[in-house]
Amino acid sequence: MSDVEVSVVLPAYNEEATIERTVEVTLETLASFLPADAFEVIVAEDGCDDRTPEIASRMASEDDRVRHIHSDERLGRGGALEYAFERAEGSTLVYFDTDLATDMKHLEELVESVRSGEYEVATGSRWMPENKAERPAKRAVSSLGYNTLVRLFLRSDLEDHQCGFKAISRETFDALRGEVEDEHWFWDTEVLVLAQRRGYRVKEFPVDWEPKGDTKVDLVRDVFGMGSQILRTWWQLSVSPRLSRRVSMAAGSVLVMLALVVAVGVVFDLEAVFDAMSGADSRWVVASGVVYLLSWPLRGLRYRDILDRLGYSGDTWFLTGAIFISQTGNLVFPARLGDGVRAYVVKARRDVPYPSGFASLAIERVFDLLAITVLAGTVLVGLVLTGGTDQIAQAIAAEVPPVTVGGETIDPGAAARTALQVAAVVGGAAVVAVTAILLSARRDSDYVHRAVTAVSNDSYADYVAGVIEQFVGDIEAVISDRSAFARVGVGSLVIWVVDVLTALVVFYAFGDAIRPALGGVITPALVATAFFAVSVGNLAKVLPLSPGGIGLYEGAFTLIVFGLTGIPAHVAFAISIVDHVVKNAVTIVGGLASMAWLNVSLTTAVEESREANEVEAAAATED
Structure with missing residues (x-):
């Protein structure tokens, strides 16, 4: 049985210039x-x-009190500490920065x-009144802001969570290590927060501290890494425990139903629009839903082709x-947060990494924009050649009074021109983006890495750049392959043609109302x-201003239909x-059925998909 009571761990990465002196000082101090x-x-x-x-x-071979624990792969600071603590012999585990x-x-x-x-955890503090600590402005502002956020969001009573000078009992470490998720810079903060939440006695005492070398405060690491970890821990400790699967399913279903109610309630001339809607043939309305349903297996098939090109398999019905x-x-949810849900589902059920999951979504969006642009552009060319675009604006400006949409009054003529501009700008942006990716796919360049490291010299930036490069590379993998x-x-194209056919069936349901204007x-x-x-209605939905583009789609659709056909504005809006x-409605019914089939809670999926926004610290370097 070992007599070792105290194990001091020195996390070291590329410390050849200082590690020998650090070990010698540590041995001398402990021996005192x-x-x-x-x-x-x-x-x-x-x-x-x-x-x-x-x-x-060499030092371990010369002194029995020194041990060397090596890792072939980068574990991150937290990972390296855990790895060493697990192999340490002492009942009191200590670590401090090697500088x-x-x-x-x-x-x-x-x-x-x-x-x-007396205590289960102890930590030095540079922010208590009694201590002496020299803080360069960059370190002080960053540290003060970080510690304030930890106290505010995670309800910590400590002043300083980042000081690299801590001790923890073996029993406490063993009890908490399974709950700690971070493997790098946030690791010790998470240990301190969890220790307080679990009722362990934590001592914070002032220390004299003097920075050694240049500050390593880093934009990419600190903002994306530490900030996202605070939010992740807050969600896990304060929000997630209150969200049972039953509560999540119920809340998600209620929100879905409310979205449907909102969709029906977006009107600008309630009586006229409802009269037009009541005159529609319900049989053809139902038929339009059947037509639209046919597009969904096509979406699954397309998504399967995308994932297959990225090296991941999936059956059409699951997708x-x-x-x-x-x-x-x-x-x-607003701002297209539902996109993250799909990334979560394919990660949880098919082990598709988040960068590839979001890349597959980006690929799908690019092709959607291209297909819509092709369809809209074909008609737009004809309208430009025949003067139809001016006809839209002039007809609306002359015949329609100002319209209130979403509580804001707009000029219909100006709105028509805006709708056309949206189609042109978004469509053009899609073409430019795809062209850029296609050109990039044929070059052995490192644009992403250079762009990220231009604002950050920390090796954490290398990891962030790698994630982005994987994302872009996945897009290129599909777009650069001709087949x-x-x-x-x-x-x-077929998917969006079916989308248009659905609208045409709806038009047919309003046959009596539109026949006078069309002569058929x-x-x-x-x-x-x-x-x-x-096409223009769906381009307007690209702007994440409302859930599902409700209001945006109807406004653009109405302006185009009225301006080109002379169908009364209230009928076009209906x-x-x-x-x-x-x-x-088809989407909601299919979504609820799929949630039940795949046993997925919508709110839980949104919660879990936030993990994609966390830039993990495991691959970053030692501070």
Whole structure:
């Protein structure tokens, strides 16, 4: 049985210039208040590529009190500490930064606070009134802001969570390590927060501290890494425990139903619009829903082709269900948060990494925009050649008074011109984006890495750049492959043609109301108008201003239909509502059915998908 009571871990990454001196000072300080056989010093060398391993091994061979624990792969600071603590022999586990920024005169108080049994956790603090700490402005502002957020969101009573000078009992470490998720810079903060939440005694005491070397405060690491970890921990500790699966399913279903009610309630001339809607043939309205339903397996098939090109398999029906759920989420939550739901579903059920999951969504969006642009552009060329675009604006400006949509009064003529501008700008942006990706796919360049590291010199930026590069690379993998490009592109066109056919069936349901203006029901002019109206309406929905684009779609659709066909504005608006409600209703029913089939809670999926926004710290370097 070992006599070691105290294990001091020195997390080291590329510390060849200082590690020997740090170990010597640590041994000398420990020996001043502990018996010679009561402590050990462990160099937790985390995948170094300098002489640190060689130095640590030599010191371990020369002194039995020194141990060298090596990791071939980068574990991150938290990961390296856990790895070493698990292999340490002492009942009191200690660590501090190898730069010895904290005055070593405090080491005895740190160790004895836990070794004596008075506290389970002890930590030095640079923010207590009694201490002496030199803080460059960049460090001070960052540290003060970070600690304020931890106290505010995570209800911590401590002043300083980041000071690299801490001790914890073996029993407490064993009890908490399974709950700690971070593997890098947030690791010790998470330990402190969890220790307080679990009722362990935590001692915070002032230390004299002097920074050594240049500050390593970093934009990418600190903002994306630490900030996202605070939000993740807050969600897990304060929100998630209150969300049972039953509560989540109920809340998600209620929100979905409310979205449907909102969709029906968006009107500007309530009586006239309802009169027009009541005159529609319900049989053809139902038929339009059946037509629209046919597009969903096509969406699943297209998504399967995209994932297959990225190296991940998935059956069409499962992927169709995942799309149903994510699109339902987009109806419920603003800013297209439902897209994250699909990334979560394919990660949880098919092990598709988040970067690839979001890349597959981006690919789908690119092809959707291209397909819509092709359809709208074909009609737009004809309108430009025949003066039809001016006809839209002039007809609306001359015949329609100002319209209130979403509580805001707009000039219909100006709105018509805006709708056309949206189509042109968004469509053009889609083409430019795809062109850029296609060009990039054929070059061996490192634009992403250079852009990210331009604002950050920390190696954490390398990890962030790697995530972005994987995302862009996945998009390029599909777009740069001619066969995949053609297959997914044709599938996208067919999907949107079915979307237009759905609208045409809705038009047919309003046959009596539109016949006087058209001299018939489904005329060639109406078919062209439907393609343009549906395309522009969906381009307007690109703007994440409302759940499911409710209001945006109807406004653009109405302006186009009225301006090109002469169908009364209130009838055109009624058609747009029915068309959008039919499509949203099919989406909602399919989403609820898919949630039940795949046992997925919408709110839980949104919660879990936030993980995609956390830039994990495991691959970053030692501070």
